[in-house]
Amino acid sequence: MTHVESLPPPRTGIGPIGWLRQNLFSTWYNALLTIIATLVIGVVLLSIIEWAVGSARWGAISTNMTLFMLGQYPREQVWRVWAVIYLLALLLGLSWGVWQTAVRGFALIAVGASLVFALSVVNSSVWPIWIGVAFAIGLGYLGGRHVPGMRRVAVVGGVLSFPIGLLLISGLTRLNFLPQVPSNLWGGLLLTLVLTVVGNLVSLPLGILLALGRRSRLPVIHYFCVGYIELIRGVPLITILYMAANMLPFFLPETVRPELVVRAMIGLILFEAAYQAENVRGGLQAIPRGQYEAAYALGLNPILTTLFIILPQALRLVIPALLNSFVSLFKDTSLVAIVGLFDLLRIGRSVLAQSDWLGTHREVFAFAFLVYWGINLALTYGGRRLERALGIGQR
Amino acid sequence: MSPPEEPIIACEDVHKWYGQFHALRGISLSVQRGEVVVIFGPSGSGKSTFIRTLNRLEEHQRGRIVVDGIELTNDIRNIEAVRREIGMVFQSFNLFPHLTVLQNIVLAPVWVRRWKRQQAAQSAMQLLERVGIPEQAHKFPGQLSGGQQQRVAIARALAMQPKVMLFDEPTSALDPEMIKEVLDVMIELAKSGMTILAVTHEMTFARSVANRMLFFDGGVIVEQGTPDQIFNHPQHDRTKLFLSQILKH
Ligand SMILES: Nc1ncnc2c1ncn2[C@@H]1O[C@H](COP(=O)(O)OP(=O)(O)OP(=O)(O)O)[C@@H](O)[C@H]1O
Ligand SMILES: [Mg+2]
Numbered sequence: 001m002t003h004v005e006s007l008p009p010p011r012t013g014i015g016p017i018g019w020l021r022q023n024l025f026s027t028w029y030n031a032l033l034t035i036i037a038t039l040v041i042g043v044v045l046l047s048i049i050e051w052a053v054g055s056a057r058w059g060a061i062s063t064n065m066t067l068f069m070l071g072q073y074p075r076e077q078v079w080r081v082w083a084v085i086y087l088l089a090l091l092l093g094l095s096w097g098v099w100q101t102a103v104r105g106f107a108l109i110a111v112g113a114s115l116v117f118a119l120s121v122v123n124s125s126v127w128p129i130w131i132g133v134a135f136a137i138g139l140g141y142l143g144g145r146h147v148p149g150m151r152r153v154a155v156v157g158g159v160l161s162f163p164i165g166l167l168l169i170s171g172l173t174r175l176n177f178l179p180q181v182p183s184n185l186w187g188g189l190l191l192t193l194v195l196t197v198v199g200n201l202v203s204l205p206l207g208i209l210l211a212l213g214r215r216s217r218l219p220v221i222h223y224f225c226v227g228y229i230e231l232i233r234g235v236p237l238i239t240i241l242y243m244a245a246n247m248l249p250f251f252l253p254e255t256v257r258p259e260l261v262v263r264a265m266i267g268l269i270l271f272e273a274a275y276q277a278e279n280v281r282g283g284l285q286a287i288p289r290g291q292y293e294a295a296y297a298l299g300l301n302p303i304l305t306t307l308f309i310i311l312p313q314a315l316r317l318v319i320p321a322l323l324n325s326f327v328s329l330f331k332d333t334s335l336v337a338i339v340g341l342f343d344l345l346r347i348g349r350s351v352l353a354q355s356d357w358l359g360t361h362r363e364v365f366a367f368a369f370l371v372y373w374g375i376n377l378a379l380t381y382g383g384r385r386l387e388r389a390l391g392i393g394q395r
Numbered sequence: 396m397s398p399p400e401e402p403i404i405a406c407e408d409v410h411k412w413y414g415q416f417h418a419l420r421g422i423s424l425s426v427q428r429g430e431v432v433v434i435f436g437p438s439g440s441g442k443s444t445f446i447r448t449l450n451r452l453e454e455h456q457r458g459r460i461v462v463d464g465i466e467l468t469n470d471i472r473n474i475e476a477v478r479r480e481i482g483m484v485f486q487s488f489n490l491f492p493h494l495t496v497l498q499n500i501v502l503a504p505v506w507v508r509r510w511k512r513q514q515a516a517q518s519a520m521q522l523l524e525r526v527g528i529p530e531q532a533h534k535f536p537g538q539l540s541g542g543q544q545q546r547v548a549i550a551r552a553l554a555m556q557p558k559v560m561l562f563d564e565p566t567s568a569l570d571p572e573m574i575k576e577v578l579d580v581m582i583e584l585a586k587s588g589m590t591i592l593a594v595t596h597e598m599t600f601a602r603s604v605a606n607r608m609l610f611f612d613g614g615v616i617v618e619q620g621t622p623d624q625i626f627n628h629p630q631h632d633r634t635k636l637f638l639s640q641i642l643k644h
Contacts, residue, residue: 296478
């Protein structure tokens with residue numbers, strides 16, 4: 001047998017110049033395209049930057065920042081919003097300490113964001129509060145990492161944080177130190193986020209129930225769920241919001257008169273639940289029959305089987321679709337302006353009506369654009385990290 | 396000799412249809428405690444269908460099935476009571492992929508038998524010792540070989556302390572070198588006095604521990620007898636033909 005020498009592998013690294021040549025200038029028309037695209041992007045970017053640092057009147061944003069964030073929320077009660085932010089920051093840090101990589105993406109983004117916020121308001125009195133938020137996350141992390149038994153605290157805290165947060169924001173008539181803030185005063189980003197979080201939190205379990213009901217063998221339940229899902233999915237969200245805002249009171253007893261925010265929220269939830277149901281159904285269909293059979297053969301009843309065997313697997317499979325719907329709802333909340341609520345975007349239009357800031361359309365909408373986009377970027381990035389962490393070691 | 400006991404499984408004239416297709420055509424069988432019964436026969440003869448009627452994974456439409464004194468009817472409480480007494484092992488393992496090996500085993504004892512979690516975990520570890528893979532307790536099923544997964548499935552079924560174990564071709568999805576490790580566990584189980592009904596074409600298992608063999612064809616029991624009778628003096632031509640086919644290799 002002849003001896004064959006071992007050769008070094010062929011070089012694959014081509015360096016930045018090589019990459020450019022291979023991808024952007026491989027042929028004359030590719031090169032032409034690259035040059036034209038660069039020119040167009042350059043011209044657009046230049047004019048945007050010129051406007052942003054030159055003629056733009058950012059005062060429209062900075063003087064109205066609190067309005068953008070909170071709407072008409074009473075200024076002397078703002079500490080309650082801060083309390084909620086600190087509560088969430090602590091919990092986020094705690095979960096980061098307990099679950100490590102799964103939550104790290106969200107946590108790092110939140111730390112980064114609070115530092116950026118602190119910098120951007122460095123000449124007001126608010127910046128130390130934002131620095132404090134970053135510290136709260138760090139503190140939570142240390143607690144979750146080093147104090148035993150924090151897993152349970154994180155789970156229970158996570159579950160309780162939503163009712164507590166909502167209570168802090170809305171208050172109670174009976175409590176002196178926590179007077180009620182009527183929900184028609186909620187506005188801006190606060191309202192947008194409350195609608196998003198509550199909407200998603202309620203619609204997911206509803207959607208799960210609808211998806212399970214759709215697979216039920218009892219005809220009444222099955223057809224109710226199918227009918228509901230197909231009805232809702234056949235109508236635009238705006239229609240449902242109008243109906244929820246204007247017609248809901250007719251279906252409720254005289255004594256129950258929910259505020260407009262609550263009615264709009266119900267509309268969003270009813271809408272979103274139908275879509276989440278379809279997402280979950282996709283996951284349920286992917287579970288092989290053998291999983292049910294194994295569970296039944298062990299004596300598990302259908303409820304235990306669904307709870308411990310089927311749903312955990314089905315939900316894990318559709319996490320990307322669920323996150324996608326979370327983000328959709330976040331953007332869709334801007335439609336509540338149509339029934340008269342002051343979400344972030346609607347506040348923007350009210351700023352345009354202030355006599356000092358007439359004609360600042362570009363500034364206002366650029367700001368709204370950045371807020372929506374930034375939050376979505378953070379959600380998507382954090383969500384992808386979560387997905388990757390959950391996928392490890394299973395299946 | 397002790398007086399003849401009540402059979403743990405009694406079937407009378409069991410029929411099953413899939414739509415128009417008559418899959419079981421009158422099966423009568425009684426199995427005593429501690430008996431090891433091997434069921435074999437050609438593909439499509441109704442072997443799986445039959446043992447799946449015993450824990451109501453399939454519903455029978457005519458005849459009676461009584462397990463440990465409980466008749467299988469539409470009453471869900473009876474069905475769940477029977478399922479608690481019968482363990483089942485599937486061809487495709489059907490472990491729960493999102494749970495660790497230990498969690499797979501303790502789930503039913505904790506939620507169905509209402510054992511304390513610690514007690515359940517202890518007995519799960521003993522079962523894993525018994526099937527020879529205690530070191531895999533904290534892995535996920537996807538990280539195990541086929542033979543190891545099937546042994547976990549056996550441990551999971553045993554954790555409910557069943558009175559009867561059903562096996563449906565437990566080794567036919569396995570590579571040859573893994574078949575033995577599963578058969579060894581089954582043989583040990585049979586020798587320990589467990590009542591077993593196994594659909595299998597592993598004749599080593601039948602020869603070493605079976606008390607009785609049933610030959611299924613066309614939805615009926617064509618012939619039954621001890622391994623000696625079946626292997627050495629089969630009565631029916633169909634049995635002879637089938638045996639000659641599977642024993643050739
Ligand atoms: N869910 C079902 N619907 C319709 N027909 C079925 C169903 N399950 C089984 N059958 C039919 O019933 C007959 C018996 O099937 P069964 O699975 O019991 O056979 P088997 O003896 O276990 O065969 P194998 O050795 O291939 O597993 C087959 O003809 C099969 O096609
Ligand atoms: Mg079969």
